[in-house]
Every structure is written in C-alpha cells, then in structure tokens.
Amino acid sequence: MNKKVGIQGIKGSFHHLVAMDYFHKEVEVMEHLSFHELAQKLAQRETTEAVMAIENSIAGSILPNYALIDEYDLKVVGEHYTPVNMNLMALEGQKIEDIKKVFSHPMALLQCKEFFKKHPHIKLIEDADTAEAAKRISEEGLKKTAAVASPAAAEMYGLEILAREIHTIKSNATRFLVLGNEMKKPNGEMLDKASIKFDLKSERGSLVSLLNIIRDCYLDMTKIQSLPVIDEPWKYSFFVDVIFEKPEDFQKAMDVLKLMTEDLKILGIYKNNLS
Ligand SMILES: O=C(O)C(=O)C[C@]1(C(=O)O)C=C[C@@H](O)C=C1
Structure with a gap:
C-alpha cells in the first residue's frame, strides 16, 4: 500500500x-x-x-x-x-514599513518574538499554518500583510522575503x-529509543524512586514532560523519552515501572535520531 x-x-x-x-x-x-x-x-x-x-x-x-x-x-x-528558518514575506514591492499585520502559526510567531519587539507597529495574528498564510496573501493579493514562513513557502507561493532568518536564536x-497506529516492527534495525506515559500518585518521593529505576536499568532519559490529568485536579501524567543500548534493559525497567505507576503505556519504540 x-x-x-x-x-x-x-x-x-x-x-x-x-x-x-x-x-x-x-x-x-x-x-x-x-x-x-x-x-x-x-x-x-x-x-x-x-x-x-x-x-x-x-x-x-x-x-x-x-x-x-x-x-x-x-x-x-x-x-x-x-x-527551522523563519522569514518575513509579502507581495512583491511591499516594504517592511508598509506591513500592518503578520499571519503565522502560533509556534512560528513565538520563535520570532524578539524581531517583532523591534517592529511594534506590526500586529501579530495567529493562523492555522505558516504556508497557508503565505498562500492566502498571494492568492488574495493582500497588501500591507505579511506571513512568517519557510523560504520554500515564499518560493512556492511567489512572495518576496522582506527579512530573512528572523527567529530569535540562530540554532x-x-x-x-x-x-x-501500530508499534514499529524492528525489521533488522536497532530500535534504541522509547516514549512512555504514566500517571503517578502524589506520594512523597514517588517520582524520585521512578527516576532511580530508570538510572539503575541503564536508561538515559532525554525528556520528561508533565501534563495535568484534567478530570482529577492536581494529579499529573508524565511523558518520558529514554534511550538505551539493550532492549532487555528497557523491558526490565518497564516491568518494575508497571508496579510503581498507574496506566503505564508504551507510546512507541523507535530509532533515536538525535545525534
Ligand atoms: O506552520 C508550519 O509550517 C508548521 O509546520 C507548524 C510548526 C509547529 O507546529 O511548530 C512547525 C515547525 C515550526 O516550529 C513552526 C510551526
């Protein structure tokens, strides 16, 4: 297929x-x-x-x-x-001083906060997508309006880049x-990263004990993110990413975490791409 x-x-x-x-x-x-x-x-x-x-x-x-x-x-x-390379783009011939409104995805606008602080006359408007904003400006011939998007979007929708690389930090x-919808099959490839999710009871030291298991099983935690459980105020879900050398180490950690947490879910086992 x-x-x-x-x-x-x-x-x-x-x-x-x-x-x-x-x-x-x-x-x-x-x-x-x-x-x-x-x-x-x-x-x-x-x-x-x-x-x-x-x-x-x-x-x-x-x-x-x-x-x-x-x-x-x-x-x-x-x-x-x-x-990610953010650029300010508009119809050909428009100058940055002419621009009154800028449309883009909220994550893109957040990445360019410092640039827009220097252009306070511009109103920032959140949109569904960076490229969609660029396309609309082009198709509807919107003057005094710009988008924040990729150089590829400027080229694809025929807009001129008024300011290049306007994201706050160059890296x-x-x-x-x-x-x-299904767990990845290894197909001979070494899968060395996993994402898991669990809920933790608010008990003294529960998160520390869990982190100790992760360390003792030789897993390297690359990310931990908590999210409130919406129907139970002050209870949290944790989303954790780990990398490992041996799948057995990961399995061992999961066997123990199952006993220590509520609703442990393996969200996926895949190949680490962070070099
Ligand atoms: O609007 C886009 O072009 C997107 O792909 C969305 C998105 C995001 O959701 O973070 C993707 C990457 C960039 O960080 C900015 C925007």
Whole structure:
C-alpha cells in the first residue's frame, strides 16, 4: 500500500518539508489545518502515518500534542529533528514599513518574538499554518500583510522575503514525531529509543524512586514532560523519552515501572535520531 502521510498545514509548511525529508518524497501527503484533525484522521486510518511537531528549541513543548497522542492511542514510530528558518514575506514591492499585520502559526510567531519587539507597529495574528498564510496573501493579493514562513513557502507561493532568518536564536530547531497506529516492527534495525506515559500518585518521593529505576536499568532519559490529568485536579501524567543500548534493559525497567505507576503505556519504540 502507498503511504499516505498526514501533515499539519499545507505544502511548504515545516511539516511538509519534514515529511519529504523523512520519507524521501515517496509518499502522498495529506494536508490538515489542525493538530486535532491530523491525529483524528490517522486514528480513523485515512492516513497511514502522521508527522507531528512536538517541541521547539525556542518556543518549547506543544503540550496539546502529548494529549492527542494519548487520546487517540497513536504510536510513535520515528522522530526527526530539523533546523527551522523563519522569514518575513509579502507581495512583491511591499516594504517592511508598509506591513500592518503578520499571519503565522502560533509556534512560528513565538520563535520570532524578539524581531517583532523591534517592529511594534506590526500586529501579530495567529493562523492555522505558516504556508497557508503565505498562500492566502498571494492568492488574495493582500497588501500591507505579511506571513512568517519557510523560504520554500515564499518560493512556492511567489512572495518576496522582506527579512530573512528572523527567529530569535540562530540554532532554532523543532523535534517532530512520526506517528502510526501500530508499534514499529524492528525489521533488522536497532530500535534504541522509547516514549512512555504514566500517571503517578502524589506520594512523597514517588517520582524520585521512578527516576532511580530508570538510572539503575541503564536508561538515559532525554525528556520528561508533565501534563495535568484534567478530570482529577492536581494529579499529573508524565511523558518520558529514554534511550538505551539493550532492549532487555528497557523491558526490565518497564516491568518494575508497571508496579510503581498507574496506566503505564508504551507510546512507541523507535530509532533515536538525535545525534
Ligand atoms: O506552520 C508550519 O509550517 C508548521 O509546520 C507548524 C510548526 C509547529 O507546529 O511548530 C512547525 C515547525 C515550526 O516550529 C513552526 C510551526
């Protein structure tokens, strides 16, 4: 079966660039204008995989996406890290002084906060997607309006770049997850990273004890993220990523964590792509 890969946004978005990179262009891309729709269509098997941003080095974690992965019971089958290059673009001939409004994805606007502090006359408006904002400006001939998006989007939708690389820190990067409906099969490849989720009772030292197990089983924790359990105030779910050398070590840790936590869920075992 041909792969149908869901992305948040349209062609020219960062999700699109990642899908092309990760799957080497041999896929049909399905565009979605929200993360919710992206998760839902994968769960309904209208797509075979989905690419989902989960964290940016400047703007931080995209918390609702953790909840979507959990809610729709999606599996992490891969990850991809990519440098993110934000640019201000508008119709040809427009000058930065002419621009009154800028549309972009909220995560993109967050990455360019310092640039816009220097241009206080510009109103920032959150949009569903970076590339979609660029396309609309082009198609509707919107003057005095700009988008923040990738150089690929400027080229694709015929806009002029008024300011290049406007993200606050030059090493700006986003981590994307590749999601599926089933756990990844190793197919001879060494899978050395896992994402897990569990709830913890608020008891003295419960998190410390759990972290000790992770250390004692030789797992290297690369990320821990807590999320409130919405129907039980002050109780938290934890999403943890670990890398390991031996799958047996991971299995051993899971056997112990199962006894120490509530609702332990393995969200996926995949190949570590962080070098
Ligand atoms: O709007 C896009 O182009 C996206 O792909 C979304 C998104 C995000 O959700 O973080 C992806 C990468 C960048 O960090 C900024 C925006």
